[in-house]
Amino acid sequence: xxxxxxxxxxxxxxxxxxxxxxxxxxxxxxxxxxxxxxxxxxxxxxxxxxxxxxxxxxxxxxxxxxxxxxxxxxxxxxxxxxxxxxxxxxxxxxxxxxxxxxxxxxxxxxxxxxxxxxxxxxxxxxxxxxxxxxxxxxxxxxxxxxxxxxxxxxxxxxxxxxxxxxxxxxxxxxxxxxxxxxxxxxxxxxxxxxxxxxxxxxxxxxxxxxxxxxxxxxxxxxxxxxxxxxxxxxxxxxxxxxxxxxxxxxxxxxxxxxxxxxxxxxxxxxxxxxxxxxxxxxxxxxxxxxxxxxxxxxxxxxxxxxxxxxxxxxx
Amino acid sequence: xxxxxxxxxxxxxxxxxxxxxxxxxxxxxxxxxxxxxxxxxxxxxxxxxxxxxxxxxxxxxxxxxxxxxxxxxxxxxxxxxxxxxxxxxxxxxxxxxxxxxxxxxxxxxxxxxxxxxxxxxxxxxxxxxxxxxxxxxxxxxxxxxxxxxxxxxxxxxxxxxxxxxxxxxxxxxxxxxxxxxxxxxxxxxxxxxxxxxxxxxxxxxxxxxxxxxxxxxxxxxxxxxxxxxxxxxxxxxxxxxxxxxxxxxxxxxxxxxxxxxxxxxxxxxxxxxxxxxxxxxxxxxxxxxxxxxxxxxxxxxxxxxxxxxxxxxxxxxxxxxxxxxxxxxxxxxxxxxxxxxxxxxxxxxxxxxxxxxxxxxxxxxxxxxxxxxxxxxxxxxxxxxxxxxxxxxxxxxxxxxxxxxxxxxxxxxxxxxxxxxxxxxxxxxxxxxxxxxxxx
Numbered sequence: 001x002x003x004x005x006x007x008x009x010x011x012x013x014x015x016x017x018x019x020x021x022x023x024x025x026x027x028x029x030x031x032x033x034x035x036x037x038x039x040x041x042x043x044x045x046x047x048x049x050x051x052x053x054x055x056x057x058x059x060x061x062x063x064x065x066x067x068x069x070x071x072x073x074x075x076x077x078x079x080x081x082x083x084x085x086x087x088x089x090x091x092x093x094x095x096x097x098x099x100x101x102x103x104x105x106x107x108x109x110x111x112x113x114x115x116x117x118x119x120x121x122x123x124x125x126x127x128x129x130x131x132x133x134x135x136x137x138x139x140x141x142x143x144x145x146x147x148x149x150x151x152x153x154x155x156x157x158x159x160x161x162x163x164x165x166x167x168x169x170x171x172x173x174x175x176x177x178x179x180x181x182x183x184x185x186x187x188x189x190x191x192x193x194x195x196x197x198x199x200x201x202x203x204x205x206x207x208x209x210x211x212x213x214x215x216x217x218x219x220x221x222x223x224x225x226x227x228x229x230x231x232x233x234x235x236x237x238x239x240x241x242x243x244x245x246x247x248x249x250x251x252x253x254x255x256x257x258x259x260x261x262x263x264x265x266x267x268x269x270x271x272x273x274x275x276x277x278x279x280x281x282x283x284x285x286x287x288x289x290x291x292x293x294x295x296x297x298x299x300x301x302x303x304x305x306x307x308x309x310x311x312x313x314x315x
Numbered sequence: 316x317x318x319x320x321x322x323x324x325x326x327x328x329x330x331x332x333x334x335x336x337x338x339x340x341x342x343x344x345x346x347x348x349x350x351x352x353x354x355x356x357x358x359x360x361x362x363x364x365x366x367x368x369x370x371x372x373x374x375x376x377x378x379x380x381x382x383x384x385x386x387x388x389x390x391x392x393x394x395x396x397x398x399x400x401x402x403x404x405x406x407x408x409x410x411x412x413x414x415x416x417x418x419x420x421x422x423x424x425x426x427x428x429x430x431x432x433x434x435x436x437x438x439x440x441x442x443x444x445x446x447x448x449x450x451x452x453x454x455x456x457x458x459x460x461x462x463x464x465x466x467x468x469x470x471x472x473x474x475x476x477x478x479x480x481x482x483x484x485x486x487x488x489x490x491x492x493x494x495x496x497x498x499x500x501x502x503x504x505x506x507x508x509x510x511x512x513x514x515x516x517x518x519x520x521x522x523x524x525x526x527x528x529x530x531x532x533x534x535x536x537x538x539x540x541x542x543x544x545x546x547x548x549x550x551x552x553x554x555x556x557x558x559x560x561x562x563x564x565x566x567x568x569x570x571x572x573x574x575x576x577x578x579x580x581x582x583x584x585x586x587x588x589x590x591x592x593x594x595x596x597x598x599x600x601x602x603x604x605x606x607x608x609x610x611x612x613x614x615x616x617x618x619x620x621x622x623x624x625x626x627x628x629x630x631x632x633x634x635x636x637x638x639x640x641x642x643x644x645x646x647x648x649x650x651x652x653x654x655x656x657x658x659x660x661x662x663x664x665x666x667x668x669x670x671x672x673x674x675x676x677x678x679x680x681x682x683x684x685x686x687x688x689x690x691x692x693x694x695x696x697x698x699x700x701x702x703x704x705x706x707x708x709x710x711x712x713x714x715x716x717x718x719x720x721x722x723x724x725x726x727x728x729x730x731x732x733x734x735x736x737x738x739x740x741x742x743x744x745x746x747x748x749x750x751x752x753x754x755x
């Protein structure tokens with residue numbers, strides 16, 4: 001028997017699976033494994049999407065099984081786009097989205113930068129900081145509802161103490177000016193640790209040798225931060241923004257628990273508004289059009305963003 | 316006993332058990348998770364013993380009740396055989412064939428709607444309204460009324476101060492103007508070392524809270540849902556000056572006299588505010604009254620009850636609550652479910668229902684000479700049930716309700732715009748809904 005490397009390699013190569021299972025090619029076996037997954041994906045993702053698009057052109061209502069379903073063309077889309085309440089929800093969502101992302105990125109990156117410094121107990125601090133994101137949003141919403149209570153809430157007490165006001169003189173979730181900020185504060189408290197963790201991964205991926213070379217070139221810390229740290233951590237930061245952006249666009253449970261969309265409709269985000277249309281008013285066709293518009297918006301924005309992200313990564 | 320006789324006896328016993336088992340059904344009754352539901356569980360034990368059927372219960376907390384149960388009905392689920400659904404659902408459930416029509420069953424079993432409080436028949440059973448088509452048996456009569464701190468009202472120093480300030484006695488208010496004076500009087504007052512407030516009213520945004528509260532006032536101010544001579548003609552009625560004045564009053568009551576942070580309060584929040592000694596007055600459905608009486612802090616004579624006061628023109632109406640019990644058309648145990656309804660309609664069962672804390676709608680129970688004095692709140696319940704009005708029971712009630720929730724909350728709690736703008740906006744919303752429904 002030859003012990004040439006090529007023969008050894010040939011002997012080490014496993015016998016094709018197809019040869020062992022008579023009558024099946026490798027391709028067929030691959031399909032047997034992948035097929036069920038594709039079917040499930042089609043059933044739970046693609047079919048509902050196509051069905052939703054179809055329903056969006058009808059006046060179908062799920063609570064009227066006996067009613068005749070009519071094809072209404074683009075009427076639902078036109079009504080959604082001309083509905084001032086929906087534009088208000090879009091504004092509320094944009095406000096929530098922008099401020100939570102700005103605050104979470106700033107605070108999350110700062111925390112990651114601090115945690116990344118070698119100091120005693122930084123692992124313990126990391127664990128403590130990430131605790132809020134491990135909680136259920138419904139629990140967090142309920143918990144903060146108590147904290148925001150004007151009469152017994154710790155938040156009001158602390159803020160009242162700091163600004164020298166009576167804690168019961170202001171209501172974070174009952175005041176139309178404060179309510180949007182009340183949900184921004186809670187979401188930031190809950191999800192900044194997530195951004196911090198991603199940023200921390202980015203910071204730890206920067207080789208020390210680059211900083212050492214910069215030190216040799218007598219670059220200041222400030223210069224190192226702007227020319228090494230930020231550019232190299234940027235893809236991770238952008239990834240965090242993408243995750244939080246998509247997640248917060250869908251935000252529902254936390255806000256429902258905290259404000260229920262009120263006072264008035266000031267915190268009624270698109271997800272809450274859509275749920276009211278679909279599962280409270282039961283305007284299924286209309287809600288489908290609404291959902292399709294939101295899907296296209298998120299998908300479009302996310303696609304543009306991912307392209308930008310890839311460009312940054314490839315730099 | 317010889318062995319042959321013993322064998323015969325055993326076989327006979329087994330056959331009896333087998334026969335009973337063959338007829339026994341498993342019934343599931345769906346309702347909201349609240350105190351009356353617990354009373355119904357207790358009451359239903361008699362039905363189980365009598366009929367041999369097994370009863371299961373699916374109770375859902377109020378904030379999720381409509382979502383969960385309407386999903387069940389709309390999806391054609393088989394979870395519920397019997398449904399104690401909200402009064403507003405009747406129209407939709409009837410038109411979609413989700414509830415069984417009861418007329419033939421009532422006729423065959425000698426159940427007549429004349430035996431029930433007329434308002435509950437109209438509110439919980441009929442569709443279309445005003446026609447003898449019945450989709451439910453009135454199960455739980457309920458209405459918005461008021462609870463007050465009788466022990467505070469009886470304090471001589473407070474009585475004297477109130478008399479001096481307002482020129483009349485601190486007593487149960489008969490008009491909303493008097494109610495607001497009382498609420499103002501208590502707002503921010505220190506009683507037994509604690510700061511207390513005026514009134515806990517409905518302000519909830521998510522489901523139906525603020526509509527139930529505001530409507531309670533608006534009715535007494537003369538609000539009408541539509542032109543009495545022309546159905547679905549809402550413009551000029553919903554936004555009439557008296558209705559606008561009613562909404563303005565509700566906002567002024569919210570602004571002047573509610574505890575801080577009560578911008579999203581419904582039944583349970585108001586109960587908490589009252590039981591914890593925060594407020595002098597509480598707006599709430601009558602179902603809470605047995606619980607108030609039994610409470611260590613505010614029960615046992617410390618609380619009193621009164622029906623909705625009158626508006627500026629002397630009219631007094633109250634928001635109807637409560638529900639009827641229906642058989643779900645999709646049930647696989649329709650006969651057993653109907654058996655339950657028949658049993659539940661019996662006067663003796665209805666009397667026990669009241670004893671256990673359920674509000675019977677049977678006239679034989681509520682018109683019994685001893686009823687009014689049977690509980691401290693019994694007379695108030697009767698007075699309130701005599702002045703009820705209900706929200707739209709249309710199939711599109713949810714769209715109509717969501718519109719009023721938004722418009723009322725936007726004006727009363729968020730302070731946006733004027734009452735006239737809110738009511739004009741509501742008219743626009745409702746016209747759009749009715750237009751979609753092909754009502755014009």
